[in-house]
Amino acid sequence: MAIELLELPFEMVTEIVNHVDYKGLLALREVCQLTKEIVDELCKITFIHHLYFANGRLYNTGSICLTLDGSRPPFALYSDITKEWVWTVDTKGTCKKIDVSVQKEQVSNLLEDIRSKIPQCTIDSLVFNSQDELYVSLFESFLEGLTVNKSCLDVYTEW
Amino acid sequence: RIYPLMRVTLTTSDGASVTVSRQLTKHSGFIEKAITDMAVDDNAVPLSAVAVDVDDATLKLVIEWLTEHRDDALPYPEKTDEERRADDIPAWDQAFVQKWDTKEDQQQTLYAVITAADKLDIKGLLDMTCKTLANKINGKTVEEMREILQLECDFTEEELAEIRKENAWCEN
Incomplete structure (x- = not known):
């Protein structure tokens, strides 16, 4: 049966696509420009459960960990930098957690890159675990305009 | 307060009139708002007055679904992204949609019901029909x-x- 999906109002198309499963969303991105735009729009990251930043395990590195909410792939985070990312999925193939560790001189680009992809996002819980002045300064810029429900900016536990 | 025995006359876009119980229309945000806000005389809600193309045949299907779901809890629960799934359509609803499979105009019927559910603000019906379409895409x-x-x-x-x-x- 052919479905002339695009005959429906856009809001309803998005409502239908909302119920498409993870693999279906990936496939829809390959169908055409319009379906890719719809999926990418729906998969925007608007809520981060937990964001943790600290000095990395290795000297002169920074580490960031994002715990995501929702059942959709985080397409918004695609970029060259994502090649470095390690991510964890749940049993449904849902992305739940993303970790990245980069050299100190790359942290600025990393944070700018992430920030550009979450223009409007709520961070439920933020832990910033570093005394490094550069990181403090970068994170202040990063958080500008974002909603943070709970934050802990002065933790000196070991990463 | 909803009086279950109160009857509401609905007028379709093609001029038909259907009288149903408030027990059914309470699931339609649009009809309930129209009754409350517009102070409609004689409990008549002319659907065509709001530029909604709900014809008699589609409204009959909507009423059939509402009749089966008249006791569903209100308000309809909001779903989070985590809870969104398409494999939990109740058996009665599946059979309800399946009936159209024998018709050549199945797609048009499904679209008409989805549109009607959206315009009449019947969240349960909209959710179910959207899942039905999503299931045709999944896999x-x-x-x-x-x-x-x-x-x-x-x-x-x-x-x-x-x-x-x-x-x-x-x-x-």
């Missing part, structure tokens, strides 16, 4: 989706290669 290959959705691939080879690279990253 299909990209080529099958293009065929089902009647969409042409308008990507360049380079764009398609980039998307496949992104998807592969996500699939892994």
Whole structure:
């Protein structure tokens, strides 16, 4: 049966696509420009459960960990930098957690890159675990305009 | 307060009139708002007055669904992204939609019911019909989706290669 999906109002198309499963969303991105735009729009990251930043395990590195909410792939985070990312999925193939560790001189680009992809996002819980002045300064810029429900900016536990 | 025995006369876009119980219309945000806000005389809510193309045949299907779901709890629960799924359509609803499979105009009927559910603000019906359509997409290959959705691939080879690279990253 052919479905002339695009005959429906856009809001309803998005409502239908909302119920498409993870693999279906990936496939829809390959169908055409319009379906890719719809999926990418729906998969925007608007809520981060937990964001943790600290000095990395290795000297002169920074580490960031994002715990995501929702059942959709985080397409918004695609970029060259994502090649470095390690991510964890749940049993449904849902992305739940993303970790990245980069050299100190790359942290600025990393944070700018992430920030550009979450223009409007709520961070439920933020832990910033570093005394490094550069990181403090970068994170202040990063958080500008974002909603943070709970934050802990002065933790000196070991990463 | 809803009086279950109160009757409401609905007028369809093609001029038919259907009288139903408030027990059914309480599931329609639109009708309930119309009754409350517009202070409609004689409990008549002319559907055509709001430029909604709900014909008699579609309204009968909507009423059939409402009759089965008259005791559903209100308000309809909001779903989070985590809770969104399409494999939990109740058996009665599946059979209800399945009945149209024998008709040539199944797609048009489904679209008409989805549109009616949206315009009448019947969240349960809208949710179920959207899931039904999503299930026709789930499990299909990209080529099958293009065929089902009647969409042409308008990507360049380079764009398609980039998307496949992104998807592969996500699939892994």
